[in-house]
Amino acid sequence: MTGPPAHSFTVTAARQKVKLDSSGAAQAPFTVTNTSAQTRRGRLLEKPRDPAKPEWFSIVGASIRDFVPNAPQEIVVQLRVPPGSSPGSYSFRLDAVSEIAPDEDFTEGPSVAFEVKSPKRKKPFPWGIAIVVGGVVVVILGAILVILLS
Numbered sequence: 001m002t003g004p005p006a007h008s009f010t011v012t013a014a015r016q017k018v019k020l021d022s023s024g025a026a027q028a029p030f031t032v033t034n035t036s037a038q039t040r041r042g043r044l045l046e047k048p049r050d051p052a053k054p055e056w057f058s059i060v061g062a063s064i065r066d067f068v069p070n071a072p073q074e075i076v077v078q079l080r081v082p083p084g085s086s087p088g089s090y091s092f093r094l095d096a097v098s099e100i101a102p103d104e105d106f107t108e109g110p111s112v113a114f115e116v117k118s119p120k121r122k123k124p125f126p127w128g129i130a131i132v133v134g135g136v137v138v139v140i141l142g143a144i145l146v147i148l149l150s
Contacts, residue, residue, distance in 0.1 A: 006036070006105075007035070007105060007106070007107045008034055008035060008036040008040045008042070008067075008096075008098050008105050008107075009032055009033065009034060009035065009040070009042060009067070009096035009098070009105075009106075009107040010032070010033045010035055010107060011030055011031070011032050011093075011094055011095070011096050011107050011108070011109030011110070012030065012031045012109070012110065013028065013029075013030050013094075013109060013110045013111075013112050014028075014029040014030065014031070015028070015029075015112065016110070016111075016112060016113060017112065017113045017114065017115075018079065018112060018113075018114050019114070019115070020079065020081055020114055020115070020116065020117075024079075024080060024081035024082060024083060024085070024116070025078070025079060025080050025081075026078075026079045026114060027060070027076050027077070027078055027079070028076070028077045028079065028092075028094075028112050028114075029074055029075070029076050029077075030074070030075045030076075030077065030094045030109060031072045031073070031074055031075070032044065032067065032072070032073050032075050032094075032096050033067070033070065033071070033072040033073070034067035034068060034069050034070065034071065035069075035070070036069060037069055038069065039066055039067065039068050039069065040066070040067050040098055040099075040100070041064065041065070041066050041067075041098070041099040041100070042064070042065065042066075042067050042096045042097060042098055042099060043063060043064050043096070043097045043098075043099055043102070044059050044063045044064070044065070044075055044094060044095070044096055044097075045063070045094070045095045045096075045097060046058070046059060046077055046092055046093075046094060047092060047093045047094070047095055047108070048090070048091075048092040049090070049091045049092060049093075049111065051086070051088070051090070052090040052091070052092055053085075056079055056080055056081050056082075057077055057078070057079060057092060058077070058078045058080075059075060059076070059077055059078070059094075060075075060076040060077070060078055061075075061076075064099065075094060077092070077094055077112075079114060081114075081116055085116050086116065087116050087117055087118045088115075088116055089113060089114075089115055090113070090114055090115070090116060091111045091112060091113045091114070092111070092112060093108060093109045093110060093111050093112065094109040094112075095107060095108050095109055096109070
């Protein structure tokens with residue numbers, strides 16, 4: 001009797017949540033470690049959770065690499081959320097899959113969340129205040145002119 005297949009990789013996330021900058025970009029660091037006794041070639045896959053879009057994510061560096069035993073590698077996932085994307089909470093994970101037996105030897109990483117915020121709207125120029133201030137200035141100048149001329 002055989003048990004479930006052993007997984008060659010562990011995947012951990014440095015943070016459970018990342019913050020997008022004003023351009024909609026962020027980097028999410030993960031650590032992937034080969035826990036087997038042999039060097040393994042692994043494929044790294046970004047797995048967005050709906051409604052996040054796959055094109056928002058990319059791995060910095062090669063997505064297929066060799067992992068020596070017990071040597072952690074830092075993997076960075078780059079996020080680029082385009083302007084106009086729907087505001088809301090999103091998440092994704094990083095998976096590591098063995099190139100030798102991808103259907104049996106894979107590890108799903110932990111979810112990392114991020115928030116897409118509504119774009120900040122510019123406040124319109126306060127024309128009403130400018131008109132009132134301008135009117136007050138005209139009245140004061142008129143009063144000064146009347147006083148000087150009388």
